Amino acid sequence: MSDGKELSERMDALEARVMYQDDTIEVLNQTITAQWREIDALKRQIALLYERLEEAQPAGPPAPVDEPPPHY
Helix, strand or coil: CHHHHHHHHHHHHHHHHHHHHHHHHHHHHHHHHHHHHHHHHHHHHHHHHHHHHHHHCCCCCCCCCCCCCCCC
8 A cells, every 4th residue: 555655645746846847947938038029129229220320421432531631
């Protein structure tokens, strides 16, 4: 009869471990989902800033920095 009780205790322990693992997996899934959303938002922000940077740059070739003024 003790074999049946021992088997039942082992099954209870395994069920408790599975429940704990299921909870852990769900928490990790929620964390990963939130991180992906944040990564997507950051990618969109970077793309927008890159577009603004491209628009702010002059269209022609850059002016020489050390060019003397025209009155010399």
